[in-house]
Amino acid sequence: MIKAQEALVKPLPIPDGDTVEFWKGLARGELLLQHCLDCAQVHYYQQGLCRLCGSERLEHRAASGRGRVYSYSVVYRAPGPAFREDTPYAVLLVELEEGPRMISSLMGGDPERVTIDMPVRLVFERINDEITLPRFRPA
Numbered sequence: 001m002i003k004a005q006e007a008l009v010k011p012l013p014i015p016d017g018d019t020v021e022f023w024k025g026l027a028r029g030e031l032l033l034q035h036c037l038d039c040a041q042v043h044y045y046q047q048g049l050c051r052l053c054g055s056e057r058l059e060h061r062a063a064s065g066r067g068r069v070y071s072y073s074v075v076y077r078a079p080g081p082a083f084r085e086d087t088p089y090a091v092l093l094v095e096l097e098e099g100p101r102m103i104s105s106l107m108g109g110d111p112e113r114v115t116i117d118m119p120v121r122l123v124f125e126r127i128n129d130e131i132t133l134p135r136f137r138p139a
């Protein structure tokens, strides 16, 4: 169980061996996708092997930043005190132009005007020197 004081702070991702390059990319303004050099599958979730063909030949390439809302949900009740001032906000499942889908949230738009298939554009929210979060705004 977390302490009351900890609940006031938003949890942040912790880079590990599989994701450190991904987080470095975001810090310099690139969303890195893993492209399989054997089967051409493109992955958002960082891993050591291609989940489609098992190849270890994965190469990072920066995403275009263009995508569409595949699904979404508008949050009215904060999941914890740290998010209370953010409500309402839209959690998005974005289908990137390159194919993968990723969960993110809307920045700089009206969460109640999000629609399925709405074009969105990647933006970067710098949290600290190590962590920059990928978000999306209406395109």
Ligand SMILES: [Zn+2]
Pocket: 036, 037, 038, 039, 040, 041, 050, 051, 052, 053, 054, 055
């Ligand atoms: Zn593959």
